[in-house]
Amino acid sequence: MKIAVCIKQVPNTEARLRVSRDGRWVDEEDLPFVINESDEYALEEGLRIAEKTGGEVVVLSLGPERVKEALRKALAVGAARAVHLADPAFSGGDALATGRALAAALARDSFDLVLTGSQSDDVGYGGTGSVIAGHLGWPHVWLVMGVELEEGNASAKVTREMESGVNEVSRVRLPAVLEVQAGINHPRYASLKGIMAAKKKEIAAASPADLGLDAGQIGAAGSRLEIVAVSFPESGKGAQMLEGDAKAAAAKLVEKLQKEARVL
Amino acid sequence: MANGVWVVLQHREGQLPRISFEAIAAAQKLAAQLGGKAEAVLLGAGVGLAAAEVAKFDLAAVHVTDDPGLRVYTPGAYIGALAPAIQAASPAFVVFPHTYQTVDYMARLAQGIGAGLLPEVTGFESGADGLVWARPVMGGKLQSKVRVRGEGTVLVSVQSGAFPSDSAVLLVEAGEADVKPLAVDLSGVKPDREVLGYEEVGGDTVDLTKAEIIVAVGRGIGGADKMAPVEALAKALGAEIGASRPVIDNGWLPRDRQIGSSGQTVAPKLYVAAGISGAIQHLVGMKGSAVIVAINKDPGAPIFTVADYGIVGDLHEVLPALTEAVRAAKG
Ligand SMILES: Cc1cc2nc3c(=O)[nH]c(=O)nc-3n(C[C@H](O)[C@H](O)[C@H](O)COP(=O)(O)OP(=O)(O)OC[C@H]3O[C@@H](n4cnc5c(N)ncnc54)[C@H](O)[C@@H]3O)c2cc1C
Ligand SMILES: Nc1ncnc2c1ncn2[C@@H]1O[C@H](COP(=O)(O)O)[C@@H](O)[C@H]1O
Numbered sequence: 001m002k003i004a005v006c007i008k009q010v011p012n013t014e015a016r017l018r019v020s021r022d023g024r025w026v027d028e029e030d031l032p033f034v035i036n037e038s039d040e041y042a043l044e045e046g047l048r049i050a051e052k053t054g055g056e057v058v059v060l061s062l063g064p065e066r067v068k069e070a071l072r073k074a075l076a077v078g079a080a081r082a083v084h085l086a087d088p089a090f091s092g093g094d095a096l097a098t099g100r101a102l103a104a105a106l107a108r109d110s111f112d113l114v115l116t117g118s119q120s121d122d123v124g125y126g127g128t129g130s131v132i133a134g135h136l137g138w139p140h141v142w143l144v145m146g147v148e149l150e151e152g153n154a155s156a157k158v159t160r161e162m163e164s165g166v167n168e169v170s171r172v173r174l175p176a177v178l179e180v181q182a183g184i185n186h187p188r189y190a191s192l193k194g195i196m197a198a199k200k201k202e203i204a205a206a207s208p209a210d211l212g213l214d215a216g217q218i219g220a221a222g223s224r225l226e227i228v229a230v231s232f233p234e235s236g237k238g239a240q241m242l243e244g245d246a247k248a249a250a251a252k253l254v255e256k257l258q259k260e261a262r263v264l
Numbered sequence: 265m266a267n268g269v270w271v272v273l274q275h276r277e278g279q280l281p282r283i284s285f286e287a288i289a290a291a292q293k294l295a296a297q298l299g300g301k302a303e304a305v306l307l308g309a310g311v312g313l314a315a316a317e318v319a320k321f322d323l324a325a326v327h328v329t330d331d332p333g334l335r336v337y338t339p340g341a342y343i344g345a346l347a348p349a350i351q352a353a354s355p356a357f358v359v360f361p362h363t364y365q366t367v368d369y370m371a372r373l374a375q376g377i378g379a380g381l382l383p384e385v386t387g388f389e390s391g392a393d394g395l396v397w398a399r400p401v402m403g404g405k406l407q408s409k410v411r412v413r414g415e416g417t418v419l420v421s422v423q424s425g426a427f428p429s430d431s432a433v434l435l436v437e438a439g440e441a442d443v444k445p446l447a448v449d450l451s452g453v454k455p456d457r458e459v460l461g462y463e464e465v466g467g468d469t470v471d472l473t474k475a476e477i478i479v480a481v482g483r484g485i486g487g488a489d490k491m492a493p494v495e496a497l498a499k500a501l502g503a504e505i506g507a508s509r510p511v512i513d514n515g516w517l518p519r520d521r522q523i524g525s526s527g528q529t530v531a532p533k534l535y536v537a538a539g540i541s542g543a544i545q546h547l548v549g550m551k552g553s554a555v556i557v558a559i560n561k562d563p564g565a566p567i568f569t570v571a572d573y574g575i576v577g578d579l580h581e582v583l584p585a586l587t588e589a590v591r592a593a594k595g
Binding site: 011013014016017019026037041094095096099121122123124125126127128130131133134135139140141142143157158159160161162163164165166167168169170171172182183186223224225226227228229230231232233234237238239240241242245246247249250251253254255256257258261263264 | 338339340363364365367368369370371372374375376380381382383384396400401402403404405406407408409410411412413414418456457458459460461462463464465477483484501509510512513514515519525526527528529533534541554555557558562563564566568569571572573574575576577578581582584585586588589590592593594
């Protein structure tokens, strides 16, 4: 099967963030970026399905130059080639604008299956994959925790996570967009051989014109949402912060838990 | 011009979860801001009793479907029912509770009808040029303020706990909102998902809801081989061990230790969170705990906003020190 996986590059969730000077987003200088967590799982799922069915995985990413690093990583673990939506006009989009651009790129090829992550760890719209499915006119499932191909790859039995420990199991006709949840599998690491091979694999750039889109339909200009400011929540509001080295802080905490909170 | 506020309620076999009442509260607040009353929509088959419960709230109307095609949730059928209704009435906002079911179909509904999409808001205020919405970004480490541009309906989902359900306004004098049938025609809907059934996620052998004390670890622990200090503290406290999702996803602990929206919801008398950042999906599973202690090396971690006591530091130093202090205190 020919499988596409959409991967987004996002700040490492453990990175220390600073608000940018204009107050509208984070300062990207020196910020470590990684492949979005659920996208790593989507990629692994794509690779497994491609291996099982004999096929290939194509990775797509929308974002600035730095995104190439994420694409290279995906090529190193086994994706065959990559498509990069690099034009600045693509950037800053909400789920509808980003989904429109990715769908246009996907429609140029003939995929049997499109995989995305379930939610991006930065803006977290949880909707880009569903928007892609809408444009392609394919079924979609959000929060996928299991995929089993059936009927000679014409359909799939898909497990969808629901709240508090229950899963929905359904049959979905392919092609479809499956929005993969973290934890579905255990992503592999790149081998040295894979890293070397990735250097020779193609990362093709796609411009808005290539996709038949004009600048007003995509990116910030094509979005209904505009982020006007970001700020840190009031840290430790209500929390008593216990100072000192580990030993001192621990001793104070135990005393508080005994005498003040009375839970020990 | 788009006008008015709708709220689409989620239910399970006619039972309304708390977040549906929170969505009513949000829609009422929004409608009051825009000068009007909200209208509710209830999709399903045989949801008359739920409709009567909703009609007690201060709403302009409750639109109710009764179609066997909506008995089992599928995005195709829900979108097939909602899309023409929203397009015909063209409300300014349609409010949804932010649940896994809502997220499953809301974006596609927005795309299908050309509406705006504003997921997981925690509040709004009116500014100089219109409403400014709040929503978390970066896993809750930052709060963003968002403006909606352009014309036409916007679909909004409200985060669990953001609009207290007890702030939803009931109709005074035992009045009732108008319950109106919402005619739907699902004959043209292409079935997109054949639901085969529902299954419990296996391996629920540990019932964390009964634990009096829980020591929970997050990604900050750094690996399955680094669990010893956690086990030692849990033993000293007589606690159960819980975890955030990445710990489970990485296979460092079994799935029945997961706490949060996809895992167990707990409310022990003491919850110690170590190396957990405090994303909303984790917080909803533990914020009801009586006393919360957070240990994190990042002073800006959102877990500190729900904690009673906090220690900023490396958990690999703090946990052993804490174990020692607990042992000493217990004698
Ligand atoms: C639909 C959906 C459902 C989800 N369900 C759940 C759920 O049920 N439960 C859940 O927990 N999550 C759930 N999540 C994931 C959630 O969004 C977060 O990604 C997750 O909770 C983050 O886990 P974490 O805090 O352990 O990791 P991170 O966010 O990566 O945080 C790690 C923290 O450890 C700290 N740290 C690192 N090293 C150290 C050290 N040496 N000492 C002290 N501190 C350290 C860091 O400062 C950081 O704050 C869900 C997500 C989605 C999209
Ligand atoms: N810029 C992007 N490039 C590639 N894929 C993306 C991009 N933005 C979102 N996606 C995909 O859509 C999923 C959901 O993202 P979101 O709707 O932002 O939560 C992600 O997990 C990715 O798989």
